[in-house]
Amino acid sequence: MSKPADFPQAAREVLQDAQMRRNVAHATDVIRNKRDRVVAEHPAWQSLRDAGSAIRREALLQLDRYLLQFEAACTQAGGQVHWAVDADAANRIVLDLLARHSAREIVKIKSMTTEEIGLNRAVEAHGIAAVETDLAELIIQLGHDQPSHIVVPALHKNRQQIRELFQREMHLDSLGDTPEDLTAAARAYLRRKFLSASVAVSGANFLIAETGSVVIVESEGNGRMCLTLPPVLIAIAGIEKVIPRYRDLDVFLETLPRSATGERMNPYNSIWTGVRPGDGPQEFHVILLDNGRSRILRDPEASQTLKCIRCGACQNVCPVYRQTGGHAYRSVYAGPIGAILTPQLHQLEQGASLPYASSLCGACYEVCPVKIDIPEVLIHLRGQVVRKQQSTLAGTFGAWNLGMQLAAQVFASGDRLALAETLGRLGQRPFVSSSGFIEHLPFMLSGWTQSRDLAPLPAESFREWWAKRSSRITP
Amino acid sequence: MPAFIEGLSALRISLFITCYNDALFPSTGKAVVRVLERLGHSIDFNPAQTCCGQMHWNTGYLREAVPIIRHFVSTFRDADTICIPSSSCVAMIRDHYPKAARESGDPGFIADVEALLPRVFEFSELLVNHLGVEDVGATFPHRVTYHASCHSLRSLRLGDIPIRLLRRVRGLTLCDLQGLDQCCGFGGTFAIKNADVSSAMVADKTRSILDTGAEVCTAVDNSCLMHLYGALHRQRTPVRTAHLAEILASEGAS
Numbered sequence: 001m002s003k004p005a006d007f008p009q010a011a012r013e014v015l016q017d018a019q020m021r022r023n024v025a026h027a028t029d030v031i032r033n034k035r036d037r038v039v040a041e042h043p044a045w046q047s048l049r050d051a052g053s054a055i056r057r058e059a060l061l062q063l064d065r066y067l068l069q070f071e072a073a074c075t076q077a078g079g080q081v082h083w084a085v086d087a088d089a090a091n092r093i094v095l096d097l098l099a100r101h102s103a104r105e106i107v108k109i110k111s112m113t114t115e116e117i118g119l120n121r122a123v124e125a126h127g128i129a130a131v132e133t134d135l136a137e138l139i140i141q142l143g144h145d146q147p148s149h150i151v152v153p154a155l156h157k158n159r160q161q162i163r164e165l166f167q168r169e170m171h172l173d174s175l176g177d178t179p180e181d182l183t184a185a186a187r188a189y190l191r192r193k194f195l196s197a198s199v200a201v202s203g204a205n206f207l208i209a210e211t212g213s214v215v216i217v218e219s220e221g222n223g224r225m226c227l228t229l230p231p232v233l234i235a236i237a238g239i240e241k242v243i244p245r246y247r248d249l250d251v252f253l254e255t256l257p258r259s260a261t262g263e264r265m266n267p268y269n270s271i272w273t274g275v276r277p278g279d280g281p282q283e284f285h286v287i288l289l290d291n292g293r294s295r296i297l298r299d300p301e302a303s304q305t306l307k308c309i310r311c312g313a314c315q316n317v318c319p320v321y322r323q324t325g326g327h328a329y330r331s332v333y334a335g336p337i338g339a340i341l342t343p344q345l346h347q348l349e350q351g352a353s354l355p356y357a358s359s360l361c362g363a364c365y366e367v368c369p370v371k372i373d374i375p376e377v378l379i380h381l382r383g384q385v386v387r388k389q390q391s392t393l394a395g396t397f398g399a400w401n402l403g404m405q406l407a408a409q410v411f412a413s414g415d416r417l418a419l420a421e422t423l424g425r426l427g428q429r430p431f432v433s434s435s436g437f438i439e440h441l442p443f444m445l446s447g448w449t450q451s452r453d454l455a456p457l458p459a460e461s462f463r464e465w466w467a468k469r470s471s472r473i474t475p
Numbered sequence: 476m477p478a479f480i481e482g483l484s485a486l487r488i489s490l491f492i493t494c495y496n497d498a499l500f501p502s503t504g505k506a507v508v509r510v511l512e513r514l515g516h517s518i519d520f521n522p523a524q525t526c527c528g529q530m531h532w533n534t535g536y537l538r539e540a541v542p543i544i545r546h547f548v549s550t551f552r553d554a555d556t557i558c559i560p561s562s563s564c565v566a567m568i569r570d571h572y573p574k575a576a577r578e579s580g581d582p583g584f585i586a587d588v589e590a591l592l593p594r595v596f597e598f599s600e601l602l603v604n605h606l607g608v609e610d611v612g613a614t615f616p617h618r619v620t621y622h623a624s625c626h627s628l629r630s631l632r633l634g635d636i637p638i639r640l641l642r643r644v645r646g647l648t649l650c651d652l653q654g655l656d657q658c659c660g661f662g663g664t665f666a667i668k669n670a671d672v673s674s675a676m677v678a679d680k681t682r683s684i685l686d687t688g689a690e691v692c693t694a695v696d697n698s699c700l701m702h703l704y705g706a707l708h709r710q711r712t713p714v715r716t717a718h719l720a721e722i723l724a725s726e727g728a729s
Contacts, residue, residue, distance in 0.1 A: 012671045021675075113596075301564035319658040323675040357669060359662025359676070360533060361625035382535025404531060408539040409493065410548065411525040418522075421498045437708060447670025451677065452705030455499070462497045466520045 011328040024148075024325040027155035028316045033260025035313060035367070042258070051251045053371040057208075059243050060297060064240045066209040067288060068281060073212025077274025079284040087117035090236060093287050095120060098128055101232055103199045108179035109216060109223040110134035112150055112310055113134035113289060115234050115332045116281055116345075118200065130201070131193045133222035134184050137154050142169040148326030148334060151260045151312035156325045167379025190222065200226035200281070204237035205309070206252060207286070210245045213273040214286060217266040224268050233272070233281035239288050240297075251363045252309060255369035259311035266299040290363065292345040301380045305340050307370040312337075314374060315363035329354060336364035339376045348381075348388060355381035399444055414463070421461045432456045484514045488601075489554035491547075494526035495560045500697045506724035507560050507598055510611055513724075514602075529567035532575075534664045535623070544575050548587045560598040560720050561608050562695050566630035568595050597627070598720055599695050603636045616646030616647045620689035622680070622703065623655050624696040637695055637719055644722060650687035654679070661702035677706045684714060693715045705710040717727075 005013075014020065036407040039045050041393075059066055071081040084090035098106065105242045106123065108114065110132055120130040120141075132141040136154035139146050147153030154162070161179040168186050175185055177269050202223065206215040214235045216223050227233060243252070255262040274406035275284050313333030315321045326334030331351055339358055353379045364374040389395030410420045431438045438454040440446070448454060488511055492504045508518050528543035547568070550555050553590040559565050569592060602608050621641060628635045641649055660676025661668065667673075680703065684692050692707075692714055694700050700716040707714045 008669050011669065014710040015671055015675055042564075106548040125595070213573065224488065319660065319676055320669070320672055323672050355666065357672075359625070359658045359660060359665045359673070361658035361662070362629035363625075363656070363658070367631055379533060379535065379537075382533070384535075386535035387536075399532075404534065404536045405538060408531060408536070408543065411528070412542045413519075414523040414525055417525045418495070424498065425663040439709075444667055448705070450670055451674035451709060452666075452702065454701075454705055455708075457498055458501055460501060462492045462501035463520070463522055465501055465505065467522065470520075 003332060003436065007328060007330070008353065009316065009358040010330050011324045011357075014324050014328045019161075020325055021155050021323065023158045024164055024465055025322055026158075027152065028322055031152065031262055032316045033315065035259060036262075038258045038262050038264055042254070048251055048255050049371050052255050052309075052369050054306065054372045055243060055251060055311070057168055057304075060240065060303060060306055063239065063242065067239055070207050070212055070242055071131065071288075073208075073210065074214075074274065074286055074445045075212070077212050078276075079212060079274045079286055082285060082287045084287050084289045084291070085288075089288050090117050090129045090289050090291070091119060091122035093285075094234060095123065095126060095234070097232070097234060097285060098123065098126075098199060101198055103128060103197075103232075105129045105131060105193070105197050106199045106201050107131050107133050107197040107199070107226050107230060108137070109195050109202035109218065109226045110137045110153070111201070111236065112147075112332060113203045113238055114201060114203055114430075115147060116238075116291065117236070117289065120235070131190075131197070133190050133193065133226060134218070135183065135220055135222070138186055138190070139165060142166070146327060147332070149312055149315055150310050150337070151315075151332065151334070153326075156327070194222075194225040194229050197230050199234065200230040200234040202226060202233065202235045204235050204241050204286075205256065206249065207237055207288075208240040208244075208246050208249070208271075209242050211273055213246070213271045214268045215249065216268075216272070217253070218268045218270075219263070219266060221268055224270055227270050228271060230282050232283045232285075234285045234287065235272070236287045236289060239290055239293050240308075256311055259313040259367065259369040286308075292347070295347075301345060302340070302377050304372050305337075305344060305377055307372050308337055308341070309324055309370055310337075311369055313367040313369065317363040317367050319361060320359065329357065336374045336378075337372070338374075340374055340381060341387075348384060352385050352388075355379075355385060371467040399436070418461070418463060421457065421463075425457045425459070428456050429474075484695055486606075487519055488516050488556045488557050488558050489519045489521065490525070490557045490692075491524055491551065491553060491557055491564070492520070493559060493564050495686065495701075496560060496697055500525050500718065503560055503697055503718040503720050506718065506720040507558065509724040510602075510682075510720060511558065513612060514606065514608060516606075518669065520553070521550055521554075527564040527567045528575075529564055530663055532567060532571055537575075540627075541575055541579065542661055544572055548572070548584070549589060552587060554594060556601070557595045558598055558601050559595065560629035560695070560718060561697065562597045562624055562633065563633050563698060565595060565597040566626040568592070570630055589723075590628055597631055597633070597695060599637045599640055600631065600633060602723075603639060609638065609639050609645070611723045613643075613723045613725050614645040614727050615722045616727075617691050618648045618687075618689045619691045619693055619722065620650040620652045620684060620687040621655075621719075622652060622659065622692055622694040624694050624699045624700060627695050628656060633695070637693075640719065640723060641693070644648055644725075647722070650689040652692075653683045659699045661699050662719070663698070664665075666702060673702075679700055681706050681712070682711060686693055687713060690714065691722070693719050695719050 139154040167175045257266045321335040339354040528540040531540035576585040659680045660673040704716040
């Protein structure tokens with residue numbers, strides 16, 4: 001796979017798309033306001049965040065134990081548990097199962113994990129159609145597009161764009177653009193698929209170690225269709241999705257919907273435990289996916305990343321995401337959580353520019369329902385990026401490293417800083433325009449002057465003023 | 476100590492001007508000195524001071540930041556009360572110094588940082604929370620809008636402290652800024668590394684500022700203000716920026 005564009009470059013491209021930016025700003029504003037309302041009305045919101053954080057931490061601290069407990073309980077209930085070390089392994093397991101059932105088509109519940117492993121591509125390469133049944137995922141699939149948000153993957157599209165897409169792809173003579181028109185079209189299209197598919201593939205919001213259950217929350221009922229109609233159900237979940245006990249759901253069924261969609265509870269909450277003869281799928285598989293997670297867990301600074309319950313609240317409040325939408329991240333996981341998760345999943349081979357795709361404003365940490373200190377992890381990962389750059393000759397002698405080393409030397413003493421200020425006043429002269437401002441800066445500093453002027457260093461620094469003043473006051 | 480002599484002495488306040496205020500915004504430092512002296516306190520400025528290490532730390536030059544942090548800690552080891560007219564530098568000290576010290580494994584460094592933290596105050600926080608003053612005797616007859624910097628809002632949790640100070644300034648008309656909790660897009664080296672996104676963010680923020688009809692935009696961080704003024708000036712708008720200290724130091728029309 002070719003190396004994706006880094007964030008600054010990809011952002012420059014997407015920022016040209018004024019329609020996308022309006023759509024993203026509008027959609028995130030709507031969700032954010034809804035979230036703020038249902039969070040503000042909750043009397044114990046901060047306690048719920050603390051509890052959610054503690055439960056996720058507990059699960060991660062003894063992940064091996066809870067996963068084995070989940071495997072035992074799920075198996076006991078009639079499910080089959082598979083372990084997949086990476087994306088290829090997970091896809092192979094799915095393909096084997098599909099081959100065993102001679103499946104030509106699968107229906108899917110929206111799942112970031114299957115995006116992560118590229119499941120649709122993998123099954124389509126074997127002539128099997130994967131049908132996304134979540135409305136937004138269907139929009140993405142029909143438009144040959146990429147999801148741009150964890151929870152609302154098509155938020156970069158507006159209704160008119162969706163109407164055109166549906167009419168074209170569903171071969172409809174006419175279609176209105178009200179939400180009712182669009183959902184009715186999707187319903188008619190999907191209903192046939194639900195009834196004909198023999199295998200459903202889902203992700204999981206939570207795995208319950210105690211009971212071996214898979215938990216899926218959703219808003220549209222498509223998930224319930226997938227979980228109940230096809231005779232075979234395959235759930236694919238990252239190993240970090242496990243929570244210890246059934247009663248832990250108490251916390252997350254409050255915090256997840258409020259954080260994700262601004263709803264007090266999800267319209268559909270499905271808790272799936274094993275198989276029951278004559279009711280629902282008669283074969284139930286759970287694939288537990290590592291794909292780099294166990295490595296992330298071994299980094300004590302960054303392992304909190306895995307507490308994430310994929311609510312997307314950080315994306316909705318992120319001022320960077322608000323400008324760029326999700327596509328600029330060139331990653332399945334966009335926004336603040338993507339900026340810390342993606343580079344870790346890929347060991348900085350991909351997404352090394354993402355830890356810098358943040359002004360460290362802290363809005364993400366403030367809304368996170370499991371209290372992931374995203375800014376802290378961003379800085380930690382920046383540290384790794386810098387170390388890695390410094391291990392190469394080009395990085396060591398690159399402008400950033402040289403500039404930072406020089407600045408560190410300047411900040412070693414007050415005398416050096418004073419000297420640097422004097423030199424700065426001399427050095428800035430060629431750049432000060434007739435207006436008295438700096439309007440063009442060279443090299444990497446040109447980024448500043450593309451939209452901002454800079455007042456030059458004044459003739460006297462504070463320390464110089466102070467020295468003169470004290471000599472006057474105390475002779 | 477009998478209660479009636481408690482709090483009688485003026486404070487000796489050590490000013491950490493911050494590196495960028497020293498070089499770029501000396502007028503802010505002068506204003507801090509004027510306000511605190513007007514309130515009867517004396518100011519100490521140790522010229523050995525340099526930087527808090529924030530730029531290096533936040534850009535990922537963690538190893539390089541540590542000597543700068545140690546330099547700060549040793550420069551201010553004997554200071555009673557440290558005043559910093561920059562919330563992001565205070566946030567750097569409070570949020571990251573303990574970790575830097577912990578990772579060094581040096582018990583002396585850890586103890587020094589622990590002893591330092593309770594003595595560090597952001598300028599407006601020092602006035603309102605520590606000195607218990609809201610009216611500092613300022614007059615500034617202008618329409619002013621207040622920009623809440625991210626660190627003041629989410630790290631220091633200053634809340635309405637700067638607003639309370641502004642409300643007591645004679646002649647000042649406060650204009651509410653829409654989207655107060657939105658970042659202006661500065662973010663230190665972010666403004667350069669992600670110049671396009673940063674420019675888009677500041678464009679939104681300057682639009683909000685212009686919508687208020689204010690003549691002056693203020694904040695407790697000159698870093699945001701440098702960013703905002705840079706964009707406002709480029710857009711040829713007449714709006715000025717001024718650090719909160721400069722408004723509080725003002726005693727008439729300017």
